[in-house]
Amino acid sequence: MELLSDCPVHASVPDKYVLPPEKRPSLLNDEPSSDVAIPVIDLHSADDCRRQLVAAEIIKASKGFGIFQVVNHGVAEDVVQGFREAAAGFFAMPAEDKLPYRSDDLSKHFRVSSSTPYDRNGDRYWLDYLKINCHPVTDEHVREWPDKPGSFRSSLAEYSTAVHELAQTLLRLIAEGLSLDGGFFAGDLSGGSTQMNVNYYPPCPDPSLTLGLLPHCDRHLLTVLSQGDVAGLQARHGGRWLLVRPVPGAFVVNLGHQMEIITNGLLASVEHRAVTNTDAVRLSVVTLIMPKMECRIGPAPEMVNEATGPAKFKEFEFSEFIKAYSAAAASREDVLHYFRIHR
Numbered sequence: 001m002e003l004l005s006d007c008p009v010h011a012s013v014p015d016k017y018v019l020p021p022e023k024r025p026s027l028l029n030d031e032p033s034s035d036v037a038i039p040v041i042d043l044h045s046a047d048d049c050r051r052q053l054v055a056a057e058i059i060k061a062s063k064g065f066g067i068f069q070v071v072n073h074g075v076a077e078d079v080v081q082g083f084r085e086a087a088a089g090f091f092a093m094p095a096e097d098k099l100p101y102r103s104d105d106l107s108k109h110f111r112v113s114s115s116t117p118y119d120r121n122g123d124r125y126w127l128d129y130l131k132i133n134c135h136p137v138t139d140e141h142v143r144e145w146p147d148k149p150g151s152f153r154s155s156l157a158e159y160s161t162a163v164h165e166l167a168q169t170l171l172r173l174i175a176e177g178l179s180l181d182g183g184f185f186a187g188d189l190s191g192g193s194t195q196m197n198v199n200y201y202p203p204c205p206d207p208s209l210t211l212g213l214l215p216h217c218d219r220h221l222l223t224v225l226s227q228g229d230v231a232g233l234q235a236r237h238g239g240r241w242l243l244v245r246p247v248p249g250a251f252v253v254n255l256g257h258q259m260e261i262i263t264n265g266l267l268a269s270v271e272h273r274a275v276t277n278t279d280a281v282r283l284s285v286v287t288l289i290m291p292k293m294e295c296r297i298g299p300a301p302e303m304v305n306e307a308t309g310p311a312k313f314k315e316f317e318f319s320e321f322i323k324a325y326s327a328a329a330a331s332r333e334d335v336l337h338y339f340r341i342h343r
Ligand SMILES: O=C(O)CCC(=O)C(=O)O
Pocket: 197, 199, 213, 218, 225, 227, 232, 233, 272, 273, 274, 283, 284, 286
């Protein structure tokens, strides 16, 4: 299939991208109410004696929203911009330069594709994407990465290393905020090969007809996302879609299914989606921190307590979860259902 980025301007939304009316984003209803906003947390003070307060803020945001933004996170601006520019440059290349990287085989760790029919009924979404194994930065992984534009590999290595460090800091703060050992999530729970989605959403002539990405929850432990300054990400909260407002230099952090299971439902994974816009290309760089495939997952004994009640999920191997996720529609309940203990 042709990539959307192969044709820079689209005069109308081709029929195959027009979603059935019940799946369209109903943009008119999506304005967030002024009293509810996704928290923005300043990590600067996590270095000093306010650490406990920052950890508590993170837990509050995680319980209330399952998603938050962080600023003063320690990832240098030029590292973020350097990779964002290389990624934008990748999609701006002529079709023949992207062709060697193209694949629609969903099982491939590295691929460039367009508009996956995520829910397998043929609906098309308004995006191209690049999926990459981005961490650890090993020769084997780097050899898979695009070598064009020229700065792609070096800027990805820098970005991936820095974001990985940030993710470990966040996981440590989450653990501390839950009164777990600070290293609780280090090791196998977050030590799987890290995947990155680089999502490219071209301007869309009619955003009311289609979506950039359908509503879904991330299957991993934690997602660290750079959305730049173009809005489009929305998170479900209290039965409505809240816009994740772009904050200069911020990373968006959202919790995945594994965090919900490990914390016995105390911290919930959040459903989110991407809407399109008429004016600007939107690029999101999404780093997905995940357990090792063979890692056993289940509610942590420390998290099965008065606050959370009896264990809500069975224990499983992470690879089983990934299999179930791929087989089910990516909707929240469909996937969690397999692993929930039904009383
Ligand atoms: O583009 C976005 O902001 C959302 C991307 C996303 O949810 C994903 O890649 O899983």
